[in-house]
Amino acid sequence: MSWLEAVWMGIIQGITEFLPVSSLGHLVIFQNVFHLDSEGSMLFPVMLHVGTMIVIFISFYRDIRKIFWEILGMGRDLTANIKIFFFNKKRDEAKRYKKIVHNNYRKFAILLFITTVFTALVGYAARNLALFSKTTLIIPAICFFIMGNLLLVSDLGENGQKIPKDVGYGSAVVLGIIQGIAVLPGLSSIGMMLSVCLLSGFQRKFAVKYAFLASIPSVLGAIIVEAGNIQDVGRVNSMLGIYIIGTIAACITGFFIIRRALNFLRKKKYRIFAYYCFAMGILAIAAHFAMK
Numbered sequence: 410m411s412w413l414e415a416v417w418m419g420i421i422q423g424i425t426e427f428l429p430v431s432s433l434g435h436l437v438i439f440q441n442v443f444h445l446d447s448e449g450s451m452l453f454p455v456m457l458h459v460g461t462m463i464v465i466f467i468s469f470y471r472d473i474r475k476i477f478w479e480i481l482g483m484g485r486d487l488t489a490n491i492k493i494f495f496f497n498k499k500r501d502e503a504k505r506y507k508k509i510v511h512n513n514y515r516k517f518a519i520l521l522f523i524t525t526v527f528t529a530l531v532g533y534a535a536r537n538l539a540l541f542s543k544t545t546l547i548i549p550a551i552c553f554f555i556m557g558n559l560l561l562v563s564d565l566g567e568n569g570q571k572i573p574k575d576v577g578y579g580s581a582v583v584l585g586i587i588q589g590i591a592v593l594p595g596l597s598s599i600g601m602m603l604s605v606c607l608l609s610g611f612q613r614k615f616a617v618k619y620a621f622l623a624s625i626p627s628v629l630g631a632i633i634v635e636a637g638n639i640q641d642v643g644r645v646n647s648m649l650g651i652y653i654i655g656t657i658a659a660c661i662t663g664f665f666i667i668r669r670a671l672n673f674l675r676k677k678k679y680r681i682f683a684y685y686c687f688a689m690g691i692l693a694i695a696a697h698f699a700m701k
Contacts, residue, residue, distance in 0.1 A: 459656055
């Protein structure tokens with residue numbers, strides 16, 4: 410892979426990551442059509458996701474900061490409750506415990522944690538299938554068709570009003586499983602999360618925030634897993650500079666895209682992206698047979 414090809418893949422990642430279309434699906438098609446090799450691992454695609462993750466982190470910095478402080482607050486309240494427990498036991502009193510989850514950001518932090526755990530479990534279990542999916546365009550094609558149908562169905566739902574306090578922990582489990590399955594090329598993590606959130610009655614603005622913030626820990630986990638699964642260290646080291654160039658390209662492109670993408674996702678229907686996914690599925694099938 411040349412540095413120019415890495416830049417092109419970074420640009421593709423930066424454009425598609427913030428839309429409900431699979432960035433990984435686009436990268437796999439690009440790699441197969443142009444016969445690019447990335448050491449037979451998911452490391453390069455994950456590094457590209459790190460580039461766009463930086464953009465997400467900056468764009469949602471205020472929310473991330475609030476969640477961080479509320480996590481610390483929950484830790485303090487939990488510690489206080491443990492002290493109260495032993496105090497009551499020792500003094501035979503009934504001193505009141507502090508309520509730990511008493512605002513939306515604390516509830517949101519727990520929802521994101523649950524989603525992350527199940528994303529990690531499902532994503533790791535599906536890793537080998539994801540690796541195999543990089544070698545053929547049939548699986549990405551099928552996944553693009555599935556993604557398109559899901560986006561169409563999500564448009565049928567009414568605008569929901571659920572915010573963190575209204576969301577059950579079971580929904581966080583489902584969203585974690587959905588995000589874990591989205592390691593398959595052709596399935597958009599953002600698209601699947603948004604679709605399921607909207608079909609579950611989430612407020613659209615909250616659904617967008619949930620989908621984007623949930624992607625941050627999943628990308629961080631993926632980079633750790635892929636770094637630990639490198640088989641040809643020497644070859645990866647020789648390609649690392651090119652990988653970093655692609656990551657920078659993804660980050661820069663993402664900065665120009667994310668604000669417009671967020672405005673669209675918060676206000677518009679997703680039908681146009683459904684049709685786009687169908688077109689990409691057809692393109693993937695055509696490319697598969699053309700390369701035979």
